[in-house]
Amino acid sequence: MCSIFEQNTVLGNLFDNQKVKVACIGGGPGSDFLGILKYLMTNKKSPTIKFQLCDREKSWGESWSDVEDKVEDLEFRISTSYMPLDVTKRDDWESHIKYFQSDLFTMIYFMSEVFSLRDSAEEYFAHLFNEAKIGSLFLFIDNNSSDFYNWLDELAENHKIDILSSKETYLKVPFDEEKSDLGQYLTKFSPPKLTANVAYRIGRKV
Numbered sequence: 001m002c003s004i005f006e007q008n009t010v011l012g013n014l015f016d017n018q019k020v021k022v023a024c025i026g027g028g029p030g031s032d033f034l035g036i037l038k039y040l041m042t043n044k045k046s047p048t049i050k051f052q053l054c055d056r057e058k059s060w061g062e063s064w065s066d067v068e069d070k071v072e073d074l075e076f077r078i079s080t081s082y083m084p085l086d087v088t089k090r091d092d093w094e095s096h097i098k099y100f101q102s103d104l105f106t107m108i109y110f111m112s113e114v115f116s117l118r119d120s121a122e123e124y125f126a127h128l129f130n131e132a133k134i135g136s137l138f139l140f141i142d143n144n145s146s147d148f149y150n151w152l153d154e155l156a157e158n159h160k161i162d163i164l165s166s167k168e169t170y171l172k173v174p175f176d177e178e179k180s181d182l183g184q185y186l187t188k189f190s191p192p193k194l195t196a197n198v199a200y201r202i203g204r205k206v
């Protein structure tokens with residue numbers, strides 16, 4: 001995520017604003033959030049950010065509940081909130097509307113997760129794309145499979161999301177990424193060289 005933000009000025013420039021609202025759709029344990037945090041720290045940007053995690057798994061809400069305390073030494077201010085929401089269940093998502101005011105929506109390894117349930121999930125994405133405010137940005141990153149990115153591309157075309165950047169590529173975990181948590185295994189084996197085969201899209205609501 002961090003390298004995609006660094007390569008794409010439209011995304012990067014968003015964080016030059018004083019206040020930014022981000023909704024992480026299927027944000028899970030907070031990896032989308034950590035990717036953005038890393039970008040802000042390495043690029044010395046300090047907006048006030050509000051993160052909204054939207055995910056059906058309620059236990060992720062707890063893992064996010066004290067994030068603000070753990071990152072209090074940062075130069076920027078963040079707040080996080082969790083919204084339980086199952087995108088395949090209309091009753092679950094239709095009453096939530098505030099997060100449509102977000103400036104950025106992330107969908108990281110999420111559409112592949114619900115692809116097998118796309119008949120039930122499609123209505124949610126159509127609703128999200130229709131209701132998002134004009135100018136808001138969308139970041140989709142997923143496994144490099146045409147099943148997933150074709151689905152996103154088709155939805156974007158039908159719901160006024162202009163695709164600004166579109167790539168199928170390999171992304172490497174940067175050399176400076178924290179590996180010390182591997183403890184004894186870091187010296188036992190050579191340092192991990194992780195490469196992800198991904199597709200990504202950056203879209204803007206028009």
Ligand SMILES: C[S@@+](CC[C@H](N)C(=O)[O-])C[C@H]1O[C@@H](n2cnc3c(N)ncnc32)[C@H](O)[C@@H]1O
Pocket residue numbers: 025026027028029030031032054055056057085086087088107108109110113114
């Ligand atoms: C592969 S994880 C990706 C998590 C995170 N975005 C990341 O990149 O690490 C997929 C996430 O989608 C959530 N999820 C799966 N089905 C869902 C649904 N129907 N509605 C909402 N969230 C769902 C899971 O709970 C999980 O957190």
